[in-house]
Amino acid sequence: MVSDAQSRFLPYGRQTIEDDDVAAVAAVLRGDWLTTGPAIEAFESAVGVAVGARHVVVCANGTAALHLALETLDAPGSTVIVPSVTFVATANAARHAGMEVVFADVDPNSGLMTAATLEKALDRAKGRVVSAVLPVDLGGQTTDKTAIAEIALRHRITVVDDSSHAFGSRYPADGELIPVGSARHADMVAFSFHAVKNITMAEGGAVCTSNAVRAERMRRLRHHGIERDGARFTAGGIDDRGALPWYYELLEAGFNYRVTDLQCALGLSQLAKLNRFREQRNAVVRSYDAALAPLAPLVRPVTRVAGAPFWHLYAVLIDFAQTGMTRANVMRALRERGIGSQVHYIPVHTQPYYVERYGRTSLAGADAYYERTLSLPLFSSMTSDDAERVASALRDVLAA
């Protein structure tokens, strides 16, 4: 007999929603505020405490978070550096802000942009005005924050971390492990709380920063560019405005990137589980590492960098040429065994939109990483038995 545990479909990632999460959202539905209510600030404060950030601006999604962050640079027409192995949203956010993108290569075995690949990208961008770099914390592992901060300082560019995968991760600096989001080695740090992320609001994002001016600007841009604080009104408004309770001023054409109280209530409830989710994922990662070890060097996990990641993805590198199977066939065979998998990511420099805009380029590290990568199931309610089931299915598939 096949038990439920052996037969349930394991997607590459999924949300872990419990009864108290449902109750938290239902309480908001029964209350007075569906949006622009008290849950927004409550969630922002709680995130600030969790990651040690001075200012947190929550918004509609991670792409909006990156876009808001880049808008505060006031640098349309400038160039930003984006690693090629990332979700398209990282580069698209720059385009939304009117910026151009130079893609950086990544380490072929970790998928992360490094100090060396950033320097090379900056060389390729010589002659342009480079305003920012967007390091991506792929899979929950972190980029070398101190090295990147030093390069950014030298080149006078802003660091906007795309830490969509790394909420709850910590990176090494100054002899400590520092929470991603504290913005100690970046000007701004963007998170995504999409359904499959480390914690979820269904859809949601946030920017963390130590800069109060940037935070205020992002709050205004999130709500159309509307200002209600009389201290910031301009000379151009109508007469008697101080006495008008409905009065507001539009200071710039912003966006509707607001988030609802429903989403923030879910985010708050999920945030309380961050440490448990981290431990659950760590246990699964340890089981995968042990169960897959006999498959080396054909299959091996991505290179581990220093730090304490909140594992968002469990990505392995497979030498498909040696296995004699294509990646598509391996994925199909796993699916037949009730196991989902995914590829993170098709290098963004190869996407037609960017090829058309910037021409065809080759980034050897990104291409080599892409050729071999496969993300196996990882989510907080998975068990070590699930990981062993996946490893044994992969063994069978590759042996066949």
Ligand SMILES: Cc1ncc(COP(=O)(O)O)c(C=O)c1O
């Ligand atoms: C690396 C990375 N950046 C940005 C985003 C965009 O986040 P969202 O889907 O919340 O807009 C994602 C989400 O998938 C991501 O994985």
